[in-house]
Amino acid sequence: MSSASISIDWGKLEEVVERAVKRARAEELKDVAEAIKTLADYVKKGFDIIAEHSKRIEELSRRIEETNKVLMDHSRRLEELTKAVQEQGEILAEHTKILAEHSKRLEELTRAVQEQGKRIEELARKVGEQSAVLGSIGRRWGRNLEKMVIELYRHVLEEKGIIPEKIERFTYIDTDGRYYVKGSRIEFDIYIHNDKVYLVEVKSHADIEDVEWFYKRAEIYEKIRGRKPDKLVLVAVHIDEDAYERAKELGIEVIYGAIVP
Secondary structure, rough: OOOOOOOOHHHHHHHHHHHHHHHHHHHHHHHEEEEEEEHHHHHHHHHHHHHHHHHHHHHHHHHHHHHHHHHHHHHHHHHHHHHHHHHHHHHHHHHHHHHHHHHHHHHHHHHHHHHHHHHHHHHHHHHHHHHHHHHHHHHHHHHHHHHHHHHHOOHHHHHHOOOOOOOEEEEEEEEEOOOOOEEEEEEEEEEEEEEEEEEEEEEEEEEEEHHHHHHHHHHHHHHHHHOOOOOEEEEEEEEEHHHHHHHHOOOOEEEEEEEEE
């Protein structure tokens, strides 16, 4: 039996093995490369998302910062407003206190005025009573003074045909204001003798108003009685110079003690 010999080409085998190893390595590297690429894409997407989130966070942070500034400004204004309200409250409290004091003083003043008013009313009542008494005294004094003046010039009056005791007083009240002011009281001193009517006016001191009022009353007497007085006689201790001249102009006879310039 013949034996066969086996020869191995180690060089070729080594080449084949090397190619196989290279092929295997190429396949693994390809898978690794694809895995790395996939990982890189994923990482890139992650970084993009992180960048977007960072941008949003930055924008949000900016807005928060602005909001914080607004809040701080509002807090400052609120603090100022609170302080102002407190100050106004203090001022209002002070004004309320002052108003209460003024009200108290006003009440005291009102009471004082009321008491003063009562005193004034009482004083007015007493003055009224005194005025009535003084008025009565004044009227009596006036009549007595007229009598004194007439007595002083009695002889002159008698020389002119006037008897003082027969001088009578006539009082007319103009109730409807027909001749003078409505309700006015007009007095006349009259001397009548031999159907002649004399109006007599007696004064301690006569001025121009007295003269003209005497003449006016003579006109009123004429309207009331329907006849003009025959003579107007003014008796005065003193008479102003202009009053004397006016009396002469009006036709009034004057009996006097002295003319006052």
